[in-house]
Amino acid sequence: MLSLDDVRAARERIGDAAVRTPLDYSHTFSEFTGAVIHLKYEQFQRTGAFKIRGATNRIATLSPAEREAGVVTASAGNHAQGVALAATRAGVDATIVMPENAPISKVKATEGYGGRVVLHGVDYDAAQDRAHEIEREEGRFYLHAFDDPDVMAGQGTIGLEIVRDLPEVDTVVVPVGGGGLIAGVATAVKGVDPDVRVVGVQAEGASSVADSLTKGEVVSCGDVDTIADGIAVAHAGEMTFDVIRERVDEVVTVSDPEIAMAITYLLERSKVLAEGAGAVPLAAVLGEKFDYEPDEVVVPVISGGNIDSNTLTTVLMRGLLQRGRYLRIKTVLKDEPGALRNLAGVIAGERANIYAIQHDRTARDVGMSSAEVELDLETRGHDHVERLIETLESKGYPVEVLV
Incomplete structure (x- = not known):
């Protein structure tokens, strides 16, 4: 099982490769909710999302033979950019398989960071199947987007920053796709202070972890349909699910209109751009998807800001419609x-x-x-x-x- 020491070791390996991102008090959202809201802004990483943390840590732990062979991975976008940049910095060749409908902005950014992009399939699972084929054909090391202890540990460094910068935190709210981010954050936060609550948030159209917790085993949610492409994953990882089941207090879901509204509020009131996956924690807080007390100190993790321009136009229009x-x-x-x-x-x-x-x-x-x-x-x-x-x-x- 992933440990606090693993996360602390990841922090040392990552060093300056990942920015220590801001944790800002939001007067607006505190006033909206009655809680004390601090936003953790991971979109200020160079790649625009938290994934650079886990990718850097995993590549740093590769053996010499694995580094020589190169890496291959599958991603809807943010992990792709993180792996491409981390691999380039480490002098490791990287091939990234992305779904054919991946946002063009994320494809171009991945190529810009030095990764070789292969477009395949309609979703993450299809891209992952192709990545495993390339793993066998070319002898590359497969770098999993979330179901890997070193990846989870790297993402968990966000939790270390939160409890260090805000020791009075009561609840941390984290987006959930495959579960790597929340597994790492929960390990770090609970390891420092077991009384801090960790709440996961999924899109209704990609609710695999919420469904798995209900059934007590990893299950697929079938068709994935959400504007939050960064967490559009059909099922959790086996390792991430074990950590989530032990250390995460609750996993809730939000609808696409609620996600759109949260993106719009963040842009208008906080002047920051979040992608769908990054906005789901705030959507859950604003929508009161879980119980919190007045003056409870709550930290939604805004995990990324890599939203396609066309998607942003649609999302903003939906957000405006929702608010009249x-x-x-x-x-x-x-x-x-x-x-x-x-x-x-x-x-x-x-x-x-x-x-x-x-x-x-x-x-x-x-x-x-x-x-x-x-x-x-x-x-x-x-x-x-x-x-x-x-x-x-x-x-x-x-x-x-x-x-």
Whole structure:
């Protein structure tokens, strides 16, 4: 079983290869929740995520023969970048197999750090199968993304930093995919202070660890479907699961809309960018997915910030929708001069802002003397949305909410 001494040894091996990331008090989220929230910002690592810690520690423990043979691994993105950079720094050749739908930004970054990328399969499991084939074909060392004691120990150095920087911490909240991060963090935190609670968070569409804890054995969650691609793993590791079962107090799940909202809040209120996997701990806190007391000191680990630009656009729009900050509606006007101006005047009177208008005189389901109009609007919350719709309908404009 992984030990505190293993994590401390990893800290010595990693040295300056990983940044000691900030642990910042958040007035905003403390006010939202009633707890005392400190955010651990792992997106400030050079690779944009915590994975550089475990990769560096594992490569540092390779035998001379393993270093000469080179390494191969599978990853959805963050482990890929960590391995590529750690291997390049150590002078070890690295091949990384990534799913074919991996975010292009993560593929390019992995190549930029010196790794050879092979795209294969629709998910992590398919990529892992191909990586094992390359392991056999080329005689490389397979560097597992999470189910490896040295990888877990490297990730656990985050826990050492948390308890050192914030000795009064009550609860640490950690994202969970395959389980390497939370296994390491729980080992470090509990090793220093057994009374600190460790809570894991998964996406509802990739809830393998939560399901496994319920059933008492490692099970696959089947199809994986979540915007949190960094934790989109179908099943936990055997070694990580043993540590989680012994040292993690609870594992909860959050929905994709809740993840999107957490990303949006982090960007707007804390001015930091988190990927889906990095935002799930805050989503769990904001969504009260586990019990915490007023003034409890809670540390969500924001594990990474490597989010694809296209995904970010979608996520931000979903986050705005969830908070009533964006509205798309359809209505019908008389097809006469000034009608559109009058509609815009009603909207302006309610202090909503128009992003875009689509005006269609040829819509089949309106009369010959009418025009259909779709509007994208910036709004100020759910109460504002309701008031705006009531005002429009009271002025004779039928309203259909599109999103």
